[in-house]
Amino acid sequence: MRNHTITALWEEIPDDADDLVLVSGGFRIYVCLCGKQLPDRTAAELHAMETGQCSTCLGTKVEDIVPGFAQDCTACAGTGRRGTQLRWQLAHAEAETVITVELVRAVIAPLSGPFRLSEVADTVRESLGLPVGRLPVGPRVRDVLRGLEAMGELIMVSAPDKLLRGTGVVLYRDPSWEHVSAG
Ligand SMILES: [Zn+2]
Ligand SMILES: [Zn+2]
Incomplete structure (x- = not known):
């Protein structure tokens, strides 16, 4: 070969x-x-x-x-x-169907202070009874949280872990968000 x-x-x-x-x-x-x-x-x-x-x-x-x-x-x-890439793509699609925006909203609703991506992902994984590594839970939860941030429901409160190219390309390992307070 x-x-x-x-x-x-x-x-x-x-x-x-x-x-x-x-x-x-x-x-x-x-x-x-x-x-x-x-x-x-x-x-x-x-x-x-x-x-x-x-x-x-x-x-x-x-x-x-x-x-x-x-x-x-x-x-x-x-x-x-x-x-593996193809299997993982299917898993991503499945995660999108299983981990809905409503589910993530319900998980973060009772949290009053800042919460970390990993905490929310762990709770989601537990509530669905998913073993670690079965579905890309973290990436999906991150997408949902970023979506809620874009809709103005959440605000990201952590600074990037790394600036790779000024502020144009940054890296967050385990970012935190909090609810935008209504009052
Ligand atoms: Zn070649
Ligand atoms: Zn690769």
Whole structure:
């Protein structure tokens, strides 16, 4: 079997680079050990898929967010495998159906002070009787809480854990929110 190790090499990044383009695969040169031409991110993702590798981390198991900072790939649970990525995508879709906005609202309703993402996720997991690792509970709960924040029901009260590129790309490990008081 040929070796399809795909590597992304950072290009020079201009100061005014678009942060979204930067974190989603831009400003990189993609090469595969097999020698196939990979002119852009899309080509690299396609080649990863056709060789059974995760299309997010391209089989590397880690996601490079900005130069000098990478984290375990969340799309394939750090395996680098396309099969796991597909299973995990289904699990994400299932989590969306099972963990409704109403459920999360009910869990946080009695909380008067700030609450952490991990606390809410744990309570949701317990209330549904889900074993750890069965569904992406944390990511789903985080999306719901961010949605409630966008609707003005909640306010995020924690500062980012890391500024990766000024305030344009930041990282929160376990953020806290609190209810926007009606009074
Ligand atoms: Zn290849
Ligand atoms: Zn991956």
